[in-house]
Amino acid sequence: MSIPAFAALLERLVFTPGRNAKIALLKRWFAEQPDPDRGIGLAALTEELVFTTAKPALLRELAAARVDPVLLALSRDYVGDSAETIALVWPPRAGANAPPPTLSEVAEGLERTPKAELPALIAGWLDALDAGGRFALIKLVTGGLRVGASGRLARIALAEWSGRPVEEIEEVWHGVAPPYLPLFRWLEGKGERPDPRGTPVFRPLMLAHPLGDSDLAVLQPEDWRAEWKWDGIRVQLCAGPGGRRIWSRGGEDVSAAFPEIVEAMDFHAVLDGELLVIRDGGEVAPFADLQQRLNRKTVGPKLMRDYPAGVRLYDLLFEGEEDLRALPFDTRRARLEAWIARVRPARMDLSPQIAFASVAQLSAIRAGARAASIEGLMLKRADSPYVAGRVKGLWWKWKREPLSVDAVLMYAQRGSGKRSSYYSDYTFGLWRPDGRGGEELVPVGKAYSGYTDQELLWLGRWIRNHTVARFGPVREVEKALVLEVAFDAAQRSMRHKSGVALRFPRILRIRRDKPASEADRLDTLMALVGNREAKAAAD
Amino acid sequence: MPHPETWLRVTPAGLWCEPGDFFVDPTRPVARAVITHGHSDHARPDHGAVLATPETLAIMRARLGDGRAGRRQQPLRPGEVVVQNGVRIWLRPAGHVLGSAQVCLEWRGSRAVVSGDYKRTPDPTCAPFEVERGCDVFVTEATFGLPVFRHPRPEEEIAKLLASVALFPERTHVVGCYALGKCQRLIALLRRAGWEAPIWLHGALLPLCRTYEALGVRLGDLRPATAARKEALRGAIVLAPPSVVAERWARRLTDPVACLASGWMRVRQRAKARGVELPLVLSDHADWDELNATIDETGAPEVWVTHGRDDALVHAMGRRGIRGRALHLVGLGEEDEGEAETGAAEGAA
Ligand SMILES: [Zn+2]
Numbered sequence: 001m002s003i004p005a006f007a008a009l010l011e012r013l014v015f016t017p018g019r020n021a022k023i024a025l026l027k028r029w030f031a032e033q034p035d036p037d038r039g040i041g042l043a044a045l046t047e048e049l050v051f052t053t054a055k056p057a058l059l060r061e062l063a064a065a066r067v068d069p070v071l072l073a074l075s076r077d078y079v080g081d082s083a084e085t086i087a088l089v090w091p092p093r094a095g096a097n098a099p100p101p102t103l104s105e106v107a108e109g110l111e112r113t114p115k116a117e118l119p120a121l122i123a124g125w126l127d128a129l130d131a132g133g134r135f136a137l138i139k140l141v142t143g144g145l146r147v148g149a150s151g152r153l154a155r156i157a158l159a160e161w162s163g164r165p166v167e168e169i170e171e172v173w174h175g176v177a178p179p180y181l182p183l184f185r186w187l188e189g190k191g192e193r194p195d196p197r198g199t200p201v202f203r204p205l206m207l208a209h210p211l212g213d214s215d216l217a218v219l220q221p222e223d224w225r226a227e228w229k230w231d232g233i234r235v236q237l238c239a240g241p242g243g244r245r246i247w248s249r250g251g252e253d254v255s256a257a258f259p260e261i262v263e264a265m266d267f268h269a270v271l272d273g274e275l276l277v278i279r280d281g282g283e284v285a286p287f288a289d290l291q292q293r294l295n296r297k298t299v300g301p302k303l304m305r306d307y308p309a310g311v312r313l314y315d316l317l318f319e320g321e322e323d324l325r326a327l328p329f330d331t332r333r334a335r336l337e338a339w340i341a342r343v344r345p346a347r348m349d350l351s352p353q354i355a356f357a358s359v360a361q362l363s364a365i366r367a368g369a370r371a372a373s374i375e376g377l378m379l380k381r382a383d384s385p386y387v388a389g390r391v392k393g394l395w396w397k398w399k400r401e402p403l404s405v406d407a408v409l410m411y412a413q414r415g416s417g418k419r420s421s422y423y424s425d426y427t428f429g430l431w432r433p434d435g436r437g438g439e440e441l442v443p444v445g446k447a448y449s450g451y452t453d454q455e456l457l458w459l460g461r462w463i464r465n466h467t468v469a470r471f472g473p474v475r476e477v478e479k480a481l482v483l484e485v486a487f488d489a490a491q492r493s494m495r496h497k498s499g500v501a502l503r504f505p506r507i508l509r510i511r512r513d514k515p516a517s518e519a520d521r522l523d524t525l526m527a528l529v530g531n532r533e534a535k536a537a538a539d
Numbered sequence: 540m541p542h543p544e545t546w547l548r549v550t551p552a553g554l555w556c557e558p559g560d561f562f563v564d565p566t567r568p569v570a571r572a573v574i575t576h577g578h579s580d581h582a583r584p585d586h587g588a589v590l591a592t593p594e595t596l597a598i599m600r601a602r603l604g605d606g607r608a609g610r611r612q613q614p615l616r617p618g619e620v621v622v623q624n625g626v627r628i629w630l631r632p633a634g635h636v637l638g639s640a641q642v643c644l645e646w647r648g649s650r651a652v653v654s655g656d657y658k659r660t661p662d663p664t665c666a667p668f669e670v671e672r673g674c675d676v677f678v679t680e681a682t683f684g685l686p687v688f689r690h691p692r693p694e695e696e697i698a699k700l701l702a703s704v705a706l707f708p709e710r711t712h713v714v715g716c717y718a719l720g721k722c723q724r725l726i727a728l729l730r731r732a733g734w735e736a737p738i739w740l741h742g743a744l745l746p747l748c749r750t751y752e753a754l755g756v757r758l759g760d761l762r763p764a765t766a767a768r769k770e771a772l773r774g775a776i777v778l779a780p781p782s783v784v785a786e787r788w789a790r791r792l793t794d795p796v797a798c799l800a801s802g803w804m805r806v807r808q809r810a811k812a813r814g815v816e817l818p819l820v821l822s823d824h825a826d827w828d829e830l831n832a833t834i835d836e837t838g839a840p841e842v843w844v845t846h847g848r849d850d851a852l853v854h855a856m857g858r859r860g861i862r863g864r865a866l867h868l869v870g871l872g873e874e875d876e877g878e879a880e881t882g883a884a885e886g887a888a
Binding site: 008011012014015016017018021024025028067068070071074075078079080081084085088089091130131 | 687703707805807
């Protein structure tokens with residue numbers, strides 16, 4: 001009976017505004033549901049478990065096969081939401097008397113069923129459920145649950161239900177996986193506490209504050225250590241006899257996307273570092289290359305060859321079982337250097353320190369850094385312990401000034417989600433010789449942000465009035481509007497038609513005063529490309 | 540044999556039987572009216588002669604006052620027949636609220652049934668709907684005339700409410716419901732589910748509960764909520780008009796759970812727009828399946844739709860070879876659940 005029970009829980013969570021009421025509902029779920037369904041339900045609510053096996057289109061096709069098209073369209077118009085419409089109009093089938101599926105049956109069915117048999121499987125489940133159950137099932141199988149029950153709230157509910165302190169649960173949380181059987185056994189007093197030492201555990205990362213002018217003025221160079229702030233994703237590597245994990249900054253397990261790193265983690269330690277695409281010779285590739293590796297469930301050999309991942313190490317948190325976090329930064333750094341020299345881990349290197357004698361010198365180093373792989377500088381106090389979160393005065397980040405070009409708007413596209421009614425994605429280009437004695441525009445990037453609400457509306461009107469062609473959600477516009485586009489770095493890239501990739505481009509302002517012919521040329525941008533080695537490699 | 544459209548006409552005042560010179564559920568004062576049931580959009584004040592079931596007449600007197608519930612009241616029990624200028628008139632229960640009835644009319648062998656509002660799900664507070672077979676025209680409502688509306692069993696919704704009361708024993712559950720019909724049905728269903736504790740009522744709901752009890756419907760221990768101390772209402776069930784459940788009146792109670800009992804609660808957006816924490820899908824109108832099944836059971840070759848979602852229903856009948864006609868009667872669907880529709884539509888817009 002667990003899908004109906006899950007549907008009831010879901011409905012109450014969605015309509016209940018109160019936090020205490022939500023906790024009470026979760027407590028009842030833990031108390032009443034059998035294993036493994038209570039754990040699967042918990043994981044689905046907190047989005048630790050998200051199914052994307054079935055596409056919404058599959059559900060629409062199933063409904064179209066069962067319901068008169070006119071009635072379906074009228075219903076869809078009235079309800080407004082496709083998933084809910086299908087859940088409500090799904091007609092009962094004479095003779096269908098299968099019991100409703102359990103959560104574990106659904107999870108297993110989605111995993112094991114070949115794609116061709118999926119429609120029949122889902123239709124069978126829909127036949128066995130009532131409207132509420134169908135809605136929950138549709139949301140579950142299409143990965144669109146979004147109840148807004150945070151993992152933290154769920155763990156508080158677990159604590160209240162079991163009478164254990166929430167900190168104890170937090171500590172073991174990353175050592176257990178859905179359906180959390182050892183966790184529930186422990187919380188019900190039927191088993192040992194799951195051992196966080198045995199399995200890799202995420203420790204919250206230490207973060208830096210942006211450096212302000214007043215902070216800079218009082219900075220004593222001898223008390224501080226400087227490093228580059230590398231432009232990748234911050235990770236924690238955690239390896240030991242109990243397993244290996246790569247955690248993202250938010251504690252998400254991203255190990256599956258980087259198997260070559262996991263393979264190289266043949267040690268017993270916890271490290272802090274930056275995940276980057278690093279090509280032969282130690283050159284760091286643009287962030288866009290790293291993006292090719294993110295959010296993938298499986299990674300093939302070609303992807304690993306084209307976008308080889310590596311980790312640039314910042315800090316050593318644990319060496320073996322020894323917790324180094326309370327030690328001063330200088331001590332940890334020395335331990336890290338010695339550790340690397342001894343262990344020589346593959347695919348990893350040390351983030352070098354930058355010597356400086358004065359703030360003025362440091363400022364000049366920052367201003368001179370043009371490599372796209374560098375976001376700016378990190379300043380760490382020599383005696384800082386490694387503490388979770390953003391503690392002021394211990395670590396600073398000092399980002400580089402952005403660069404900018406005047407580019408011409410070429411295409412506009414509707415945004416997604418709440419911006420879907422606006423043209424909010426802008427492709428812009430720069431001039432280059434067309435090989436026939438004239439000039440042509442070549443697209444160099446896409447900006448999604450930077451504009452004000454008023455500018456967004458103004459751009460929308462301008463785009464509608466200057467459209468020359470439409471391709472689905474994309475409009476091509478007259479090449480007549482100049483945008484000043486800021487970006488953090490530019491780097492050569494063979495994947496882009498223009499041969500250059502921009503990091504985090506955003507619209508600084510609309511240059512209505514400037515004719516399109518006076519926008520910047522591609523050459524100007526190329527001059528800003530800082531990484532000479534990468535340029536040589538790309539050539 | 541004359542077609543009903545030659546003797547039963549749509550006029551600005553409502554459906555008019557020409558040879559009998561009377562209206563069914565007229566929207567403005569007329570000389571002679573036949574009233575299907577006591578909801579205010581069907582039973583309006585200041586008619587001359589009013590023909591209805593004894594229960595509907597009692598409800599009209601309670602709501603409108605003796606002076607305005609028709610100058611001359613003529614009770615007609617289901618099964619009895621009166622003849623007015625050659626038009627035979629009889630009533631059959633509609634299962635909507637206490638006293639609700641379908642108006643059956645026959646003139647020169649031509650027969651039409653005006654069903655008013657109705658439902659087919661059993662209701663402990665009123666007589667069940669009876670099918671009048673063999674009519675030439677069946678006149679139906681279509682409040683929930685879309686296939687998205689399939690009401691769950693009332694017992695399930697009551698169980699949902701009681702489970703919530705058990706889960707939140709410190710909180711007060713305030714259930715929004717219409718004063719006539721829904722309120723008494725909720726009470727009766729709660730009693731059947733074993734809830735014997737006092738049920739507390741907003742002042743606007745008390746008088747009709749007394750009328751029901753006077754007409755023989757037992758509702759158990761009912762108490763006025765307005766006079767009660769806040770502490771006495773912890774863990775209690777309070778019934779109130781839908782308009783106040785999410786308002787200040789309810790917020791003075793202990794951590795209230797805003798509930799609303801209505802067929803519209805089937806659609807999440809509607810429930811959200813009303814600020815409801817616990818939607819209860821409980822309706823006194825036929826759902827999509829009941830509308831279609833009823834139409835088929837009457838065997839009528841032609842069906843007129845008075846109000847509601849006529850487009851979907853007329854389309855579905857057409858596919859079964861039944862002639863459908865939308866009357867677009869103005870002024871119906873304004874009380875009971877029709878009211879929720881307009882409120883929610885504004886909220887959702
Ligand atoms: Zn009514």
